[in-house]
Structure formats: structure tokens, C-alpha cells
Amino acid sequence: AQSxxxxxxxxxxxxxxxLELGCxxxxxxxxxxxxxxxxxxxxxxxxxxxxxGDPLVKGIKGFEAEFxxxxxxxxxxxxxxxxxxxxxxxxxxxxxxxxxxxLIFGKGTKLSVKP
Amino acid sequence: GAVVSQHPSWVxxxxxxxxxxxxxxLDFQATTxxxxxxxxxxxxMLMATSNEGSxxxxxxxxxxxxxxxxxxxxxxSTLTVTSAHPEDSSFYICSARKGYTEAFFGQGTRxxxx
Numbered sequence: 001a002q003s004x005x006x007x008x009x010x011x012x013x014x015x016x017x018x019l020e021l022g023c024x025x026x027x028x029x030x031x032x033x034x035x036x037x038x039x040x041x042x043x044x045x046x047x048x049x050x051x052x053g054d055p056l057v058k059g060i061k062g063f064e065a066e067f068x069x070x071x072x073x074x075x076x077x078x079x080x081x082x083x084x085x086x087x088x089x090x091x092x093x094x095x096x097x098x099x100x101x102x103l104i105f106g107k108g109t110k111l112s113v114k115p
Numbered sequence: 116g117a118v119v120s121q122h123p124s125w126v127x128x129x130x131x132x133x134x135x136x137x138x139x140x141l142d143f144q145a146t147t148x149x150x151x152x153x154x155x156x157x158x159x160m161l162m163a164t165s166n167e168g169s170x171x172x173x174x175x176x177x178x179x180x181x182x183x184x185x186x187x188x189x190x191x192s193t194l195t196v197t198s199a200h201p202e203d204s205s206f207y208i209c210s211a212r213k214g215y216t217e218a219f220f221g222q223g224t225r226x227x228x229x
Contacts, residue, residue: 004158009156036220042222043119043121043208043220043221043222043223044208044210044220045220046217046219049217090158090159102161102164103149103161103218104161105151105158105159106158107156107158108156108158
């Protein structure tokens with residue numbers, strides 16, 4: 001069965017620090033990969049997604065993620081975080097190749113940015 | 116992006132009663148809707164997948180008689196927690212899929228059973 005692993009449960013950074021959140025998945029076939037963000041009191045929002053093509057994906061609000069197939073990883077990065085990035089971040093995967101597979105989520109990483 | 120609205124945002128009910136949660140796609144037609152449950156500090160766990168006009172497909176371990184799902188139209192799915200008990204207290208989230216891959220999420224419903 002597919003699974004998604006997020007390495008950090010809680011990350012605390014100061015503003016302007018660089019961010020990297022780890023995500024690894026277990027499925028060996030073609031996958032679609034997603035990062036979602038949940039701001040306090042709000043619903044999940046899509047930050048970025050990878051379906052195919054350039055493995056370096058740029059999303060909203062300055063976030064990017066790199067798909068490394070050999071490592072089954074899809075780490076999320078941001079060069080300089082802001083206080084407003086405080087939120088919970090979820091990595092998710094679904095089977096690719098046209099399949100209508102369901103999203104499998106990681107446990108989430110809570111990011112706290114100190115002003 | 117597309118908007119998915121979930122109602123209510125929070126609900127408190129007495130043990131033994133039933134609670135209905137609605138999930139609506141406001142500006143698109145969703146052929147597939149998903150219901151998730153999220154425990155504190157845990158991932159979103161898929162409970163069931165519902166397609167408009169057909170029976171929901173439940174994940175292993177989810178009681179279909181307890182968590183009734185109805186997907187009556189392309190814009191509305193409901194989850195009814197029947198005979199709720201304190202262990203059913205959780206955060207329930209729906210999502211609706213537009214196309215084959217991208218899903219949009221509701222804001223979630225915090226259910227507390229007392």
C-alpha cells in the first residue's frame with residue numbers, strides 16, 4: 001500500500017530563515033505529488049503539484065518542491081520564510097498515469113515562524 | 116481555484132444522536148467527493164469515496180452503517196454520523212475532485228460528542 005512520510009512533526013524558524021520540509025512516499029509506480037497548506041482556522045489549500053515534466057515545481061507564495069524519483073522524495077522549500085507562513089503543511093500522493101487514485105496524506109508538519 | 120463549502124464548521128451533539136455534515140462544491144461539478152477524518156497530530160485518513168448517483172466506497176475499517184454517505188447531486192455530498200459516541204469526536208474534512216487529479220477541500224467540521 002502507498003504511504004507518505006513527513007520527517008518533521010514541528011519546525012520552528014525565525015523570519016528570513018530557509019525552509020525545507022521532507023516528504024517521502026512508498027509507491028513505486030507513476031505518481032502525482034502535492035503539497036497542501038492549512039493556515040490556522042482555514043481549509044487545506046494547494047501549494048503546488050507535480051504530475052510530470054520538470055521535477056522542480058514552483059508553487060504559490062514563493063514555495064517550490066523538487067521531485068527526486070530515485071529517492072522517492074518531494075521536499076518542499078522556501079528560501080526565506082515569513083511569519084505568515086505559520087501553518088501546517090501536508091504532503092500527498094496519488095497514483096499517476098491517468099489513474100483516479102485517491103490522495104494519500106502524510107501526517108503533516110507544523111511550521112511556526114517567529115517574527 | 117474552486118470552492119468547496121462544508122457545513123457546519125463545528126457541532127456538539129449528545130451521545131446516541133445523529134449528525135449530518137454537508138459538503139458542497141460551489142462553482143464546479145464534482146463527480147467524486149471524498150470524506151476524511153483527522154485525529155490530532157495525525158494525517159488525514161480517507162474514510163470513503165462517493166460518486167454522484169452511486170453507493171460510496173468505504174475504506175477498510177470504516178463502518179458504512181455508522182458513517183452514511185449520500186451523494187445526491189454533482190454539487191452535494193452528505194456524511195451522517197449515526198448514533199454518535201465520544202470516540203467519533205474528530206475533525207471531518209471533505210474534498211471534491213475537479214477533473215481526474217486535483218482535489219479541493221472544505222474547511223472541515225469539528226465534531227464533539229458529549
